[in-house]
Amino acid sequence: MSVHEKKALLEIRGLEARAAGKPILRGIDLTIRPGEVHAVMGPNGSGKSTLAGVLAGRPSFEVTAGFVHFDGRDLLELMPEERAREGLFLAFQYPVEIPGVTNNYFLKAALNAVREHRGQDTLDAMDFLALSREKMKIVGMKPELMSRAVNEGFSGGEKKRNEVLQMLLLEPRLAILDETDSGLDIDALRVVASGVNHLRSAGRAMLVITHYQRLLDYIVPDFVHVLAEGRIAHSGGKELALELEAKGYGWIEKEPPAAGEAQ
Amino acid sequence: MSALERATARLLALCDGAAQRSGALAPLRRAGREAFAASGLPDTHREEWRYTSLAPLAALDFASASSPSPRVVAQAGAEIFSASDVARAPALGDGIDLKQHPLAALATALLDDAIVVRAPRGVAVEAPIELTYVSAPAERAEISLPRLRVEAERSSSLRLVVDHSSAQPHGAHFTNAIIEVVVGENASVELTLVQRENDETFHASNTAVRLARDARFTSRVVTLGGRLTRNDLALVLAGEGAECTLAGLYLGSGERLVDNHSLVDHAVPHGVSRQLYKGVLGGGSQGVFRGRVIVRPGAQKTDAAQSNPNLLLSDGAEIDSKPQLEIWADDVKCAHGSAIGRLDENALFYLRSRAIAERDARALLTQGFAAEILNALPSDALREELLAEFAQRVAAEARS
Numbered sequence: 001m002s003v004h005e006k007k008a009l010l011e012i013r014g015l016e017a018r019a020a021g022k023p024i025l026r027g028i029d030l031t032i033r034p035g036e037v038h039a040v041m042g043p044n045g046s047g048k049s050t051l052a053g054v055l056a057g058r059p060s061f062e063v064t065a066g067f068v069h070f071d072g073r074d075l076l077e078l079m080p081e082e083r084a085r086e087g088l089f090l091a092f093q094y095p096v097e098i099p100g101v102t103n104n105y106f107l108k109a110a111l112n113a114v115r116e117h118r119g120q121d122t123l124d125a126m127d128f129l130a131l132s133r134e135k136m137k138i139v140g141m142k143p144e145l146m147s148r149a150v151n152e153g154f155s156g157g158e159k160k161r162n163e164v165l166q167m168l169l170l171e172p173r174l175a176i177l178d179e180t181d182s183g184l185d186i187d188a189l190r191v192v193a194s195g196v197n198h199l200r201s202a203g204r205a206m207l208v209i210t211h212y213q214r215l216l217d218y219i220v221p222d223f224v225h226v227l228a229e230g231r232i233a234h235s236g237g238k239e240l241a242l243e244l245e246a247k248g249y250g251w252i253e254k255e256p257p258a259a260g261e262a263q
Numbered sequence: 264m265s266a267l268e269r270a271t272a273r274l275l276a277l278c279d280g281a282a283q284r285s286g287a288l289a290p291l292r293r294a295g296r297e298a299f300a301a302s303g304l305p306d307t308h309r310e311e312w313r314y315t316s317l318a319p320l321a322a323l324d325f326a327s328a329s330s331p332s333p334r335v336v337a338q339a340g341a342e343i344f345s346a347s348d349v350a351r352a353p354a355l356g357d358g359i360d361l362k363q364h365p366l367a368a369l370a371t372a373l374l375d376d377a378i379v380v381r382a383p384r385g386v387a388v389e390a391p392i393e394l395t396y397v398s399a400p401a402e403r404a405e406i407s408l409p410r411l412r413v414e415a416e417r418s419s420s421l422r423l424v425v426d427h428s429s430a431q432p433h434g435a436h437f438t439n440a441i442i443e444v445v446v447g448e449n450a451s452v453e454l455t456l457v458q459r460e461n462d463e464t465f466h467a468s469n470t471a472v473r474l475a476r477d478a479r480f481t482s483r484v485v486t487l488g489g490r491l492t493r494n495d496l497a498l499v500l501a502g503e504g505a506e507c508t509l510a511g512l513y514l515g516s517g518e519r520l521v522d523n524h525s526l527v528d529h530a531v532p533h534g535v536s537r538q539l540y541k542g543v544l545g546g547g548s549q550g551v552f553r554g555r556v557i558v559r560p561g562a563q564k565t566d567a568a569q570s571n572p573n574l575l576l577s578d579g580a581e582i583d584s585k586p587q588l589e590i591w592a593d594d595v596k597c598a599h600g601s602a603i604g605r606l607d608e609n610a611l612f613y614l615r616s617r618a619i620a621e622r623d624a625r626a627l628l629t630q631g632f633a634a635e636i637l638n639a640l641p642s643d644a645l646r647e648e649l650l651a652e653f654a655q656r657v658a659a660e661a662r663s
Contacts, residue, residue: 056616059608084618096613100631100638109627110617117618149631166617 006033008069009205010055010174015066016230017054024050026230027066032174035202039216039241040209042227043249048209049093051227052178055207056090057083070174084110085117087173091163091180098150103162106150107132111169135168139195157188164195175199176207181215193218213245270321271303277328277406278372287349288374291356295371298361305365314551314583315493315522320465323435326403330376330410333425336393340386341421346377346412353379355412358443358471364495367469370408370439377410382419382450391422391455391641398427398460400434409440415450415478422453422641429461429488436460440468446478448502453481455641459488459652462517466492476502483636485649486513486521487656497526500534500562511540512636514653515548515580516660522551529562529595538569541636543629545576545660552584552601560591571601574632576625576660622661629657 008031015028024047032038042048054061055068057080068075070088078086098106111131112122123131136143139161151159160180167175177196181189196206196219208219216224216238224240225232228249234240244251264272278296282289304321305312337343346352355377361368382388396409415421427438438460446452458466466489472480486492498507513521527536542550552571573582584601606628614624633653640646 058612079621080612080615081618081620081624084616090616092613092616096607096610098610098613098628098631100634101627106614106617106627109619109623110614113618113620170618 006035007072008032009034009071010207011069013067015054015068016064017050018062018064019050019060023064024061024230025054028230028232030225030232032205032207034173034205036223037200037206037208037219037221039221039224040207040227041211041213041224041241041244044211046227047230048211048227049178052090052176052207052209055176056080056088081113084170085114089167089170089172089175091160091167091175091177093178093180093182095151095159095163097152099152101150102147103150104132104146107146107166107169110166114170132165132169135165138168138198139164140191141165156183157185160184160188160192161195164192168195168199171199173203174205174207176209178209179211181210181212189215190218213241216241265306266318266321267304267306270323273325274304274369275300277325278369281328281373281375284375286347287352288346288355292372292374294356295361295368295374298368299365299372302362302365302368311524311553314549315491315520317491319491320437323404323437323465325437326401326405328373328406328408330374331396331398331407333378333394333396333409338388338390338392340382340388341392342379342381342383343392344379346379346410351379353412353414355410355443358445358473359441359469364469366439366467366493367441367495370410370441370467370469373406373408374410375408377412379412379414380421380423381414382416382421384416384447385418387420388422391424391453393424393426395426396428396438397430398436398438398464399430400436400461400463402434404435404437406437406439409438411440411442413442413444413452413454415446415452417447418449419447420451424455424457424641424645426457426459426645427466428459429464432461433463434461435463435465435490437465438467440466442468442470444470444472444480446472446474446480448475449477450475451479453641455483455645456485456494457645457649458484458486458492461488462490462519464489468493469495470497472496472498472507474498474500474502474505474507477504478502479505480507482507482509483640484511484523485636486511487649487652489519489521491520493522493524495524497528498536499528499530500536501530503531503533506535507537509536509538509540510636510639512633513540513542513550514633514656515542515544515546515550516656517546517548517663520549520551524553526555527557527567529556529558529565529567531559532561532563532565534562535566536568539636540571541632542571542573542582543576543633543657544573544580544582545657546663547577547579549580550582550584552582553587554585554599555587555589556597556599558588558590558592558595558597562592563594565592565595565597567595567597569599573601573603574629575603575605576629626654626657626661630654
């Protein structure tokens with residue numbers, strides 16, 4: 001492992017996890033430092049979404065071995081809401097519809113929970129309106145979606161924009177994007193990517209999970225990892241994504257390249 | 264003698280007191296007493312009372328019975344007057360079969376006054392008329408008998424909010440209400456019934472609605488409080504092209520019981536009925552829903568739908584849901600369904616992943632479930648008030 005000046009924001013060691021009793025993650029090691037953007041790619045069933053879910057605290061996954069430290073703390077001990085307050089954010093692959101709860105109410109409650117935790121004043125309706133309008137412009141979201149029920153009747157693109165809007169409002173320290181690009185046309189993809197790039201900074205890190213290299217043309221990663229059968233099979237720079245796109249995932253599985261040095 | 268029989272005897276003694284009074288309502292009281300004497304307080308062997316035991320009601324020591332005076336917010340265009348105004352008052356009681364409804368029979372036997380609300384022909388009364396009843400709970404429970412007759416004449420429209428609450432958080436009371444609604448040709452009536460008395464109150468309501476040709480009726484029954492609540496709502500679509508929408512929201516907590524019985528009688532062709540009753544049940548509470556839809560022979564092109572989704576917040580809560588269709592015509596569209604579920608784990612995780620504490624997330628999802636009914640309430644102030652009261656009661660339930 002090479003010497004870095006920055007302390008790790010996220011440190012995953014030997015992480016194993018099951019879903020419905022079935023082993024999915026079989027020993028993940030990954031270190032992410034502030035300012036870095038890591039992409040995780042891999043075929044369906046390789047464990048990409050499980051990794052995202054375990055990090056965010058989805059109750060249906062069971063961690064059986066390993067540890068995860070977030071800014072030096074044991075992440076796996078924290079409840080999902082505590083992780084969010086500490087600055088971890090997961091953009092869902094399938095954002096959930098919540099009938100009867102307006103987007104505006106939901107986002108304000110979320111932001112104020114985070115602000116309260118940070119020792120900041122909570123925002124009233126007027127201040128929140130001004131802030132949310134500003135952020136909505138960045139993701140090109142229609143204002144009327146704020147008064148609708150959370151994600152209910154939203155198009156696929158609108159749901160993903162709503163995820164990025166939440167990320168912009170909550171300003172996480174680690175943003176995990178779980179296939180945020182899936183099913184988006186190129187225009188929506190550009191908007192979503194620009195929202196993500198808007199948030200890139202020296203103090204913030206991102207874990208971008210994707211099935212397609214296309215997203216990485218817009219969100220250029222510092223590191224690319226390939227997940228296969230619950231392990232990181234290969235790590236490299238952004239050029240690895242292009243190689244994968246050209247050769248397909250079969251290439252990794254058939255003739256695994258020499259272990260990378262991304263760590 | 265069983266406890267129910269002893270209570271029946273005590274109630275009949277009260278009826279005898281009421282029978283001493285003379286006046287225009289005396290024959291109606293006599294009919295009520297006769298029906299109540301024949302049935303008594305029903306036990307759970309009667310099909311309509313199978314899940315709803317009146318034993319807790321029978322344990323009360325009834326002090327007296329009277330017709331309460333509500334606070335009235337009137338609206339221009341509508342006439343509001345007492346049934347003692349003999350010159351104007353219509354005949355009461357023609358829509359309710361007292362033999363089938365023991366508590367309505369009791370309410371009729373004890374009756375001393377009623378309020379009549381009337382929209383004259385062609386008059387549209389936009390803003391809701393409000394009748395607010397505040398009961399005064401006491402050690403020896405009083406019986407209050409709110410009785411209302413609503414008449415919308417041809418091509419008129421009317422909105423009404425009947426709101427029941429208690430003056431104190433403790434102490435028993437028995438509200439035994441009757442509402443008769445006559446919706447004239449091409450007229451429209453919207454009735455909101457709010458039941459938010461304290462958790463020791465017994466509340467029975469019997470609403471009978473008759474719809475003429477092209478008439479429209481909407482009811483919303485919101486039950487947030489009460490030890491035992493039994494609502495009977497019966498509609499007859501007597502004219503072609505009539506439409507009705509029945510919505511309900513009931514919240515159960517502690518040992519409370521909420522029972523909604525609806526009956527929609529499609530007597531003629533081209534009727535439309537929509538029913539949506541949503542239940543939220545926590546603690547050791549019990550919900551009962553029985554929705555009967557009858558499509559009479561010849562009532563072709565009837566379009567009836569009924570739905571009763573329930574959210575159970577605890578293992579101790581219980582719902583007995585029974586939609587019932589009786590279809591005697593062949594060219595109709597009828598759908599019914601009941602569902603029992605818990606909060607969606609996926610939605611719960613989504614909210615928590617956005618920093619919202621689990622308890623708040625549960626409360627928020629529960630409010631979201633109820634919002635479909637509450638958001639449709641006719642006044643902004645009432646809607647805000649009930650959303651807040653619902654949230655507060657759900658939060659209290661989560662703490663207990």
